[in-house]
Amino acid sequence: MLACVRATGLKLTPQRMAIVRELAADPTHPTAQELFERLRPALPTMSFATVYNTLDALASAGLCAALSLAPGPSRFDPNMKPHHHAVCDRCGEVRDIPSDAHRAAAVARALPAAPGFEVRSVEQIYRGVCAACAAAGAQERRPGRASARARTS
Amino acid sequence: MLACVRATGLKLTPQRMAIVRELAADPTHPTAQELFERLRPALPTMSFATVYNTLDALASAGLCAALSLAPGPSRFDPNMKPHHHAVCDRCGEVRDIPSDAHRAAAVARALPAAPGFEVRSVEQIYRGVCAACAAAGAQERRPGRASARARTS
């Protein structure tokens, strides 16, 4: 993945290398804040804005994806192969779900309900409760910004 | 819908009636800010927090859905029937897409890739460019928080 960064014209700085390495190794879709805190010991002078800038640059270059699937901060996904996501309404955890290859072929088909809308990708969102939250019981809620309203559609 | 508000134990205040009426009549998935500004002429003393509180209460009661499908503020959806969404990567517009009834039956099926995850709903997200943005040309971007990184997966 590091080689890809160069290939897109982005400069290979130590901060970027660290961010890319950390993100590529992490399947849990970390937030910018989480990455920042994990990297702070190694790069104590790195600015928080650099994490945002870098993730934004990576996403713009098509090297990672920014996910906004639930309230709260964006999460970043190093997996650029087509796939779906399972989102926990309690803790906000996002998990990859491999997509059936045959269904991915439906991408770019016109939407009868939205004439003129040019579809570039289709993803499926499975909303529910992850195993950990289910085990923790019904009274638990994730700290901070999540609440019952995290449920959508 | 107003009757439903009472039915869930929520009190029927003038503010709530106005918010519910405005939201129910609007298929464009308005943000809290948009609703607040539209209602301000009629309810000039209403607080912005009241709009958030009310929408949160409605969503918790299952009378509307809070959508977080793209960067930027949450959008609210009065349509509680199962359906999908088309999201414009440029302007952030969200449009309803009716769901095939037979596919909705797949809800609650276990996910082999995420054992223990209890699926409560499945929705499909079509990402792309809406007709208006496509007509406006490739150089246009939506104001504020959107950018190329709005693309996900």
Added chain:
DNA sequence: AGCTTTAATTAGAAAGTTTCTCAGTTGCAA
């Protein structure tokens, strides 16, 4: 290696979004 160009980094401020506090008000069940 040194120079140049250009992009990236830092730190902090600012903007935007959402939640919280608390005093005062009001819907509504009894």
Added chain:
DNA sequence: TTGCAACTGAGAAACTTTCTAATTAAAGCT
């Protein structure tokens, strides 16, 4: 009608993201 619990309004606070300006550093070329 009365009392209680829930709601509202106003502002502050917390959180997320973007921006600014000055400095620093990477990449390509000699």
